[in-house]
Amino acid sequence: MILITGGLGMIGAHTARALVDLGHDVVVTSHRRADVPSFLAGKVTVEQLDVTDREAFLALGDRHQISDIVHLARSIPGDDPVAFFRTDTIGLLNALDAARTWGVRRFAVASSLGVYIGRTEIPWSENLALPTAEVPHPIIAFKKAVEPLTTHSLRGSGVQPIILRIGSVWGPLMDPESPFNRIPPYVSAVLRDEQPAPLHADDGGDSCYAPDAGRAIALLTTAEALQYDTYNVSSGQLSTNRDLVEAVRAALPGRRLELLPGRQHGPGADAYLDISRLSSETGFAPAFDSVTAIADYVAWRTDNPR
Structure with a gap:
């Protein structure tokens, strides 16, 4: 079974739909949103979860045999950037802890095309070194930090990281x-x-378009083998x-x-x-x-x- 945190959000729901279409069992988590999109009704298992609650996160492994994790849960920045960074960092670390504890095959996590801001070469490819340019939004700043936090946390664990540099x-x-x-x-x-x-x-x-992005993430999550840890996801x-x-x-x-x-x-x-x-x-x-x-x-x- 594949776990998608934030699985009732736009990208998460379309990823879940693509995984179901590929024949996989899917459990999605949601913190505040309870309405299930019509195209997922009756097709996925829904768990209410605050990803900052480590014990509740790890307890999912007692109820489901999780093979892979797609971590898409995020919060919305408010007036306090420290609170935003704290919430999303704790959620990421709990997801990484779960990946290591459960011994999943792959851990896919959302990054952003915004990490390339400052590069003048177009189109942006994964081979480009990430610049040190100032980023315009806290979400992009966090996504840029997600990448080394994820790869270093999973090093030596046997869990393959997949950094998803998701487009617009x-x-x-x-x-x-x-x-x-x-x-x-x-x-x-x-x-x-x-x-x-x-x-x-x-x-x-x-x-x-969101259904395309969801299918791309599903294909990366379930591919038999991948050569890299980082992939652009867009059209x-x-x-x-x-x-x-x-x-x-x-x-x-x-x-x-x-x-x-x-x-x-x-x-x-x-x-x-x-x-x-x-x-x-x-x-x-x-x-x-x-x-x-x-x-x-x-x-x-x-x-x-x-």
Whole structure:
């Protein structure tokens, strides 16, 4: 059985769905969220868990035969960064403790494409040394720390670490007004028959539809063998605002959507993730492009608030 902490969040739920589709038994944990997405109802075991509670975490091993762990649980930073770092570090260490205690095969943990900030080479690949540039958000700072904490904690344990440098993921279950991704708020405005603020056509960046991200993580977790400990998880393609607007027009025809020419801040290139390593090791290829992802998301939002 594969354990996914934070398994009712956006990425966790889509990872669980992909693992179930691959024929695996899955247990997901959630701290505050109780509603199970319709596509997981009756297909996974749900455990309420505060990952900062070490005893409760380890007790999961008494109830389930855990073979692998995907650690995606996280908190939301507030005004006190120390409290945020303390909570998420304790949760990570408890998950690592469980991995060693149970002797699981693999421990996959969420990092971020943000760890590459400061590198000018595009696309960003796992072979790039991580820069010492200042990062813009506490979440990225924590993700950057997650990587050595995980690899050093599992060294000599027999548990293989998998560092998931996850790209800009969006889709079903994401906050429709999320400040971290431009796509759900843009679609939400159109669904309300509002005129969204015009975007510059050539601006863009990394983008991955949540079902694709979940399938990539599932494939990495269950692959027979992996050569590396670190993998980019995304679509492997640059997504522009022009792609977004054209896809929305196709899914919701008749809406008046404006595009501004060029780039907001002048010439340049937007970063995105190279997924050659992921694809060569697992055979992963994204199932969704901009048009099919937007169409699927609009259909989902017809019956779901997020």
